[in-house]
Amino acid sequence: MPFALQTISSFYPLQEKNMTSDPSQALIFSIAIVAISWIAWMIKKSIKGNTSPLPPGPRGLPLIGNLPFLEPELHRYYAKLSAIYGPIFKLRLGNKLCVVLSSPSMAKEVLKDHDTTFANHDMQAAALLTATYGGSDIVLSPYGPEWRMLRRVCIQELLNTASLDAGRVHRRLRVHQTLSEVYAKIETPVDVGEKITQTIFNTMTSTLWGGTLKGNEETSVASEFRHIMLEIGELITQPNISDLFPLLARFDIQGVQRKAKNLMSWFDRIFESILDQRMKMNAEVGEANHDIGMKQNKDFLDILLNLKNKEDPKTPLTMTHIKALLLDMVAGGVDTTSTTLEWAMAEMMHKPEIMKKAQEELESVVGKDKILEDSHCAELHYLEAVVKEALRLHPPNVFLIPHSAIESCVVGGYTIPKNTAIFVNLWEIQRDPSLWDNPSEFIPERFLSSATAGNKWDYRGNDFRYFPFGSGRRICPGISLAERSLKYVLGSLLHSFDWKLPTGTKIDLADKFGQVIKIANPVVAIPTPRLSNPKLYDLLLKEEP
Numbered sequence: 001m002p003f004a005l006q007t008i009s010s011f012y013p014l015q016e017k018n019m020t021s022d023p024s025q026a027l028i029f030s031i032a033i034v035a036i037s038w039i040a041w042m043i044k045k046s047i048k049g050n051t052s053p054l055p056p057g058p059r060g061l062p063l064i065g066n067l068p069f070l071e072p073e074l075h076r077y078y079a080k081l082s083a084i085y086g087p088i089f090k091l092r093l094g095n096k097l098c099v100v101l102s103s104p105s106m107a108k109e110v111l112k113d114h115d116t117t118f119a120n121h122d123m124q125a126a127a128l129l130t131a132t133y134g135g136s137d138i139v140l141s142p143y144g145p146e147w148r149m150l151r152r153v154c155i156q157e158l159l160n161t162a163s164l165d166a167g168r169v170h171r172r173l174r175v176h177q178t179l180s181e182v183y184a185k186i187e188t189p190v191d192v193g194e195k196i197t198q199t200i201f202n203t204m205t206s207t208l209w210g211g212t213l214k215g216n217e218e219t220s221v222a223s224e225f226r227h228i229m230l231e232i233g234e235l236i237t238q239p240n241i242s243d244l245f246p247l248l249a250r251f252d253i254q255g256v257q258r259k260a261k262n263l264m265s266w267f268d269r270i271f272e273s274i275l276d277q278r279m280k281m282n283a284e285v286g287e288a289n290h291d292i293g294m295k296q297n298k299d300f301l302d303i304l305l306n307l308k309n310k311e312d313p314k315t316p317l318t319m320t321h322i323k324a325l326l327l328d329m330v331a332g333g334v335d336t337t338s339t340t341l342e343w344a345m346a347e348m349m350h351k352p353e354i355m356k357k358a359q360e361e362l363e364s365v366v367g368k369d370k371i372l373e374d375s376h377c378a379e380l381h382y383l384e385a386v387v388k389e390a391l392r393l394h395p396p397n398v399f400l401i402p403h404s405a406i407e408s409c410v411v412g413g414y415t416i417p418k419n420t421a422i423f424v425n426l427w428e429i430q431r432d433p434s435l436w437d438n439p440s441e442f443i444p445e446r447f448l449s450s451a452t453a454g455n456k457w458d459y460r461g462n463d464f465r466y467f468p469f470g471s472g473r474r475i476c477p478g479i480s481l482a483e484r485s486l487k488y489v490l491g492s493l494l495h496s497f498d499w500k501l502p503t504g505t506k507i508d509l510a511d512k513f514g515q516v517i518k519i520a521n522p523v524v525a526i527p528t529p530r531l532s533n534p535k536l537y538d539l540l541l542k543e544e545p
Helices: 001-018 021-052 074-084 104-113 124-133 144-158 162-167 168-183 191-207 213-235 246-251 256-289 300-309 320-352 352-365 374-379 381-393 445-452 481-498 537-541
Strands: 088-093 095-103 408-413 414-416 423-424 497-498 524-529
Touching: 001 537, 021 374, 074 095, 074 352, 088 497, 095 104, 104 423, 162 168, 162 300, 162 481, 168 374, 168 497, 168 524, 168 537, 191 213, 191 300, 191 481, 213 256, 213 320, 213 374, 213 381, 256 300, 256 320, 300 320, 320 352, 320 381, 320 481, 320 497, 352 381, 352 481, 374 481, 381 445, 381 481, 481 497
Parallel strands: 095 423
Antiparallel strands: 088 095, 408 414, 497 524
16 A cells, blocks of 8 residues: 555544544545545556666675675676676665676766766765865866866866977986986896886876976985875775765764875875975066966976966866866876886786887887887887787776766666766776687787777777776876876887896786786886997986986
């Protein structure tokens, strides 16, 4: 019996005496019962006819849902569940409903067909505090005017072709600095991942704020960065009671918010120092030019400060926005790019014939009597295939950044309720044997053969078999910068040096789950010079960063 009828029938006996004494009241009451019954029946019929069920999924426990059954390697655990429940299934994590997608068609429905409905990213307390200045960045800012303003700043002002071309000088200087440091350690073991992270960090920060940090201060910041990012990754990926049971968020039971604020203070201190120094420098320049925009060789920070001075009253770019954008690029860009490069080096160390092919291409395009320049990279097709294969087999963000349903929507014939968190298992899609031949093997040639057949397999998110940078409105805005950095840094390391494993060691390709999927054990290799003219290395040592 519908709830309305139950309420009326329970109320009716109490009024029976009064209503029977007044026939008109009884008639009205009877008509009301019939009307409510008919309306309830129509609503019930409508729900049955038009509402799709929730996706299937494993049964959980009361209150805590599926939390006790999660496995540490979530990307593999979700792949096992998709084999049982299909390419779309649900999990309840406390009060949080999550839906996992693991096929190109399901990903396309969410990221392209209904991209406006899923245009928000799911915000967790730890991520919100550690990576976004309270959601003021381009990653977690809700879809709307503020996000569009931030997106416009990134795409049109910071990451356009002219700005990226202007950053070549910074990339060149920092990569050459790394090559000189490696040359100083020839025939001795080098932690490849640490060296790559330092290179990408220095390249990125030079592009962002030039030489604002110098000497020991820059070295200290670079060495601390990797450790801070590891702590942030662990903090973001651990289950947080505040996220799963929002009513308990105020108590911060696990201390996640407290830890997040401590980590955030490190970034804030660095950014405040950089901003203070740059504004003093620009004030001195402004006395002569009266405009930051007249400064030569502008870096990203100059562009941002100039935009702030031209505030749009409707959606102004604030100092908090600037710090949040800098953090996005440093924290997001450095960690994902360096991780991809370490995986590429590890796979080539595991299959030396691939490294040899890449080096032969470099010899053909550049020659052994020159240092690789950024301008050579457009001709390095096999090297590009190596990078693409690394991003296929080891996408750094295996679930992209979880999306959130702005409103209820039907996907794959199932209802996705409002505020549901959406996880796209990119790791599973890009290893699906129905989509890829020998999917667990590192085979760069697959991207060369597909290019010949007319499929470029680019990074633009149009083919939902391969979209390592995401797709739709919230696709990564830094694709162009990442693409340039990946090829240039990897090519420079391969062109200037041969790399071999220390005697008695083997490459371990096991991964470690986290916010970014890293190789479990560091890649340690011994470099030997490849260039025909030793004086080229001497010139690198004399360059000033």
